[in-house]
Amino acid sequence: MAADYLKKPQGSALLIPVYEADSKSNSVYNKVDQVLGQRLSKKAKHLRFNFKIDETFVLHETEKIGYDSIVVFCIGDKKNFSLPIFQQSLANAVKVVRTLRYESAALVADDLSTKSMFDLGRFIARTFYLSQYDFLKYKSKDEKEKSIIIANLFLYTDATQEMTQGLKTGEIEAEGVWLARDLVNEPAINTHPDDLVAVAREIAKASKGKIEVNVLSEKDCRKLGMGAYLAVAQGSERNPKFIVLHYKIGSTSSKNKICLVGKSITFDSGGLSIKPSKSMETMKLDMAGGAAVLGVFKVLSNLGNLSNLEVYGVLPACENMPSGRAIRPGDVVTALNGKTIEILNTDAEGRLTLADALVYAEKYLKTDKIIDLATLTGAIIVALGPDITGLFGNNQKLLDSIKAAADSQGEPVWPMPQYAKYLPKIKSDVADFKNVTGGGFGGGAITASLFLEQFIDKADWVHLDIAGSAFNEYKPTGIWPKGGTGFAVLTLVEFLLSQK
Numbered sequence: 001m002a003a004d005y006l007k008k009p010q011g012s013a014l015l016i017p018v019y020e021a022d023s024k025s026n027s028v029y030n031k032v033d034q035v036l037g038q039r040l041s042k043k044a045k046h047l048r049f050n051f052k053i054d055e056t057f058v059l060h061e062t063e064k065i066g067y068d069s070i071v072v073f074c075i076g077d078k079k080n081f082s083l084p085i086f087q088q089s090l091a092n093a094v095k096v097v098r099t100l101r102y103e104s105a106a107l108v109a110d111d112l113s114t115k116s117m118f119d120l121g122r123f124i125a126r127t128f129y130l131s132q133y134d135f136l137k138y139k140s141k142d143e144k145e146k147s148i149i150i151a152n153l154f155l156y157t158d159a160t161q162e163m164t165q166g167l168k169t170g171e172i173e174a175e176g177v178w179l180a181r182d183l184v185n186e187p188a189i190n191t192h193p194d195d196l197v198a199v200a201r202e203i204a205k206a207s208k209g210k211i212e213v214n215v216l217s218e219k220d221c222r223k224l225g226m227g228a229y230l231a232v233a234q235g236s237e238r239n240p241k242f243i244v245l246h247y248k249i250g251s252t253s254s255k256n257k258i259c260l261v262g263k264s265i266t267f268d269s270g271g272l273s274i275k276p277s278k279s280m281e282t283m284k285l286d287m288a289g290g291a292a293v294l295g296v297f298k299v300l301s302n303l304g305n306l307s308n309l310e311v312y313g314v315l316p317a318c319e320n321m322p323s324g325r326a327i328r329p330g331d332v333v334t335a336l337n338g339k340t341i342e343i344l345n346t347d348a349e350g351r352l353t354l355a356d357a358l359v360y361a362e363k364y365l366k367t368d369k370i371i372d373l374a375t376l377t378g379a380i381i382v383a384l385g386p387d388i389t390g391l392f393g394n395n396q397k398l399l400d401s402i403k404a405a406a407d408s409q410g411e412p413v414w415p416m417p418q419y420a421k422y423l424p425k426i427k428s429d430v431a432d433f434k435n436v437t438g439g440g441f442g443g444g445a446i447t448a449s450l451f452l453e454q455f456i457d458k459a460d461w462v463h464l465d466i467a468g469s470a471f472n473e474y475k476p477t478g479i480w481p482k483g484g485t486g487f488a489v490l491t492l493v494e495f496l497l498s499q500k
Contacts, residue, residue: 005156006035009066011106013097016070017089019078019111021051028108029072036064040072053077054089056096067106071096081113083123084410088478090124091131094150095476098132101148109157121166122173126490128153129174130479135185172302173493177486180288180295184471184484188267188284193241193317196264196287199294200243200315207301210249216242221356227334228341229356232349233318235271235326240318242357244365245293247300247311254310256499259367260492261357263350263374264290264317271320271346272328286350288470288484289373290315295489296496306500312365316353320346332431336360337455340431348435350376351448355455362459369398371495372452373464373488375471379444380416386468389413389487392449395460402462402495409490410479413464416445423450464488 005014005028018026033040036059043049043059049072056073073093076085090107097105107124114120128150136144157163183191183199197215204211221230221242233240243264248254265286269275275283293313300311327333331343333352336359341352354372361370380390389406391413393399399415406413425441428434433454437447449463469487476482 005106005108006031006065009106010154011104011152012068012102013100013105014062014065014067014070015090015093015097015105015107016072017075017086017109017111018051018072020053020074020076025078026111028111032065032070036062040070044072053085054092056093058096058100068102069100078113083114083119084408086112087123087127087410090127091478094128094131097150098148103148103150104152104154105150106154106156109155117160117162118166118169121163122170124155125167125170126174126177127479129171130177133178133181133481135182135481135483137186169303173299173490175302176295176299176493177489179298180291180486180489181481181484183291183294184285184288184486186284191266191284191287192238192319193264193266194238196266196290196294196315196317197241197243200245200297203294203298203301204245210247210305211297211301212246214244214246216244224336224360225334226336226356226360228336228352229316229318231327231331231333231343232265232271232320232352235323236319236321237323238266238319240316242360243315243317245297245313247297247309249305249307254308256308257310257312257365257367258369258371258496258499259312259314259361259365260293260296261314261354261361261370261372262289262291262293263287263354263372263376264315265350265353266317266319268320268347268349269322271349272322272326273346274322275347282471282473285471285484286375287317288375288466288487290317291484292373292466292470292486292488292492295486296492299489299493300496306496309496309500311496312361312367314357314361316357318353320349335455336363337457339433339454342428342431342434344434344438345436348448350374351435351451354452358452358455358461362457367459369460370456371402371462371464371492373466375467376465377445377448377467379448380465381468383416383445384414384468386473387412389469390416390445390465391462392416392418392446392465393462394418394453394456395462398460398462401498402464402491405495405498406491409494411487411491412469413491416449418449418453419443419446420450422447426451
């Protein structure tokens with residue numbers, strides 16, 4: 001019961017969420033303030049704490065209630081309570097506790113007015129884990145020891161089975177996001193197509209038969225006719241691996257087949273259209289789409305059985321490197337659907353690998369819903385900034401479903417026009433299409449999406465351009481760390497759960 005947080009205190013810091021400018025709704029805050037002789041309200045007044053969203057303050061004079069410190073954090077308006085806002089606010093409060101170097105904390109959740117205790121538990125658990133993510137693999141022992149982890153979070157609320165299930169689900173989701181972040185943050189010298197194969201097989205092994213993995217070799221892909229994908233791969237000494245994951249419960253094929261396609265360029269030098277050195281520094285991130293797909297499948301492997309869903313994951317993994325074998329500007333290749341492509345810029349390689357992957361997903365896997373996610377264009381960052389993902393597609397119902405899932409999970413996406421009038425700009429004089437417009441024509445994120453659409457036949461399709469959102473180059477905020485973010489894992493898991 002929530003009252004035990006005063007009778008049986010656990011943890012070094014007590015986390016108290018409060019609503020905006022509504023003291024009557026903040027019963028926990030008011031109760032603790034009364035026990036402490038109005039120390040909380042006096043501290044709030046002194047700090048000019050206005051009960052506004054994202055505001056936080058700390059009180060250390062808490063000996064009467066058995067905690068070392070109290071962290072008060074505002075979670076917005078009660079009438080419009082939002083789990084994504086709560087998630088960001090709680091994450092910031094957890095960061096405050098870490099700066100205080102405490103290894104345990106307690107959260108009182110009884111004042112939270114949510115319709116779903118399952119979702120509340122889910123958000124609390126994953127926020128606790130995701131807000132503490134650090135990529136410390138290559139730090140020295142001394143540096144690693146400086147990082148304080150809150151090992152225990154004690155939750156005071158009226159526990160229900162629904163809440164307990166939500167807490168477990170949130171923990172599972174966090175593990176999937178952590179995997180995606182780790183893969184993106186790993187240096188490219190240690191992440192090659194073979195390494196992604198190994199991760200996929202580890203996920204399948206742990207799934208107890210729910211997930212299978214099939215890997216197409218370069219020879220297999222050539223036999224099928226994946227000329228666009230293999231053209232990108234041919235400049236590297238590393239062999240390409242076309243990875244296919246398959247989640248299915250039972251032997252009967254589902255009528256609801258969904259395919260997640262993730263761009264998986266394990267390092268993008270730009271090829272012969274080589275990038276400036278500064279632009280190449282973070283190009284280990286160019287497999288973030290594939291990393292997110294692997295993160296989703298890690299979640300699927302640990303969740304309860306989704307018996308009416310059949311989910312595929314496709315990762316056309318390769319490197320884009322310059323060499324004597326590399327594709328050249330002006331080369332023409334033939335994609336899996338027979339369409340020809342003039343390659344004017346070898347640094348617009350992701351769309352070439354995705355072209356064959358999209359055709360494969362529809363033609364050979366027989367999926368009727370395809371969602372691709374790719375660090376595809378710098379143009380989407382110009383349009384939407386670094387945080388927001390561009391949302392494109394050919395089916396409004398599917399677009400609405402992805403947008404709803406993203407909004408509910410706190411992953412910002414924004415609908416973009418699939419503006420057919422720009423299609424002639426990617427028509428080629430010597431082939432069916434060219435991979436860039438050339439000539440300084442704007443709308444690069446739109447024309448890239450239009451290019452991808454040429455490799456969809458009848459399937460419902462959504463394209464997520466995560467070029468900005470997959471990698472945070474600025475300071476950590478909320479659940480988002482610096483570096484790989486694992487963006488889209490939560491959205492796609494929520495979307496899949498909504499389909500069951």
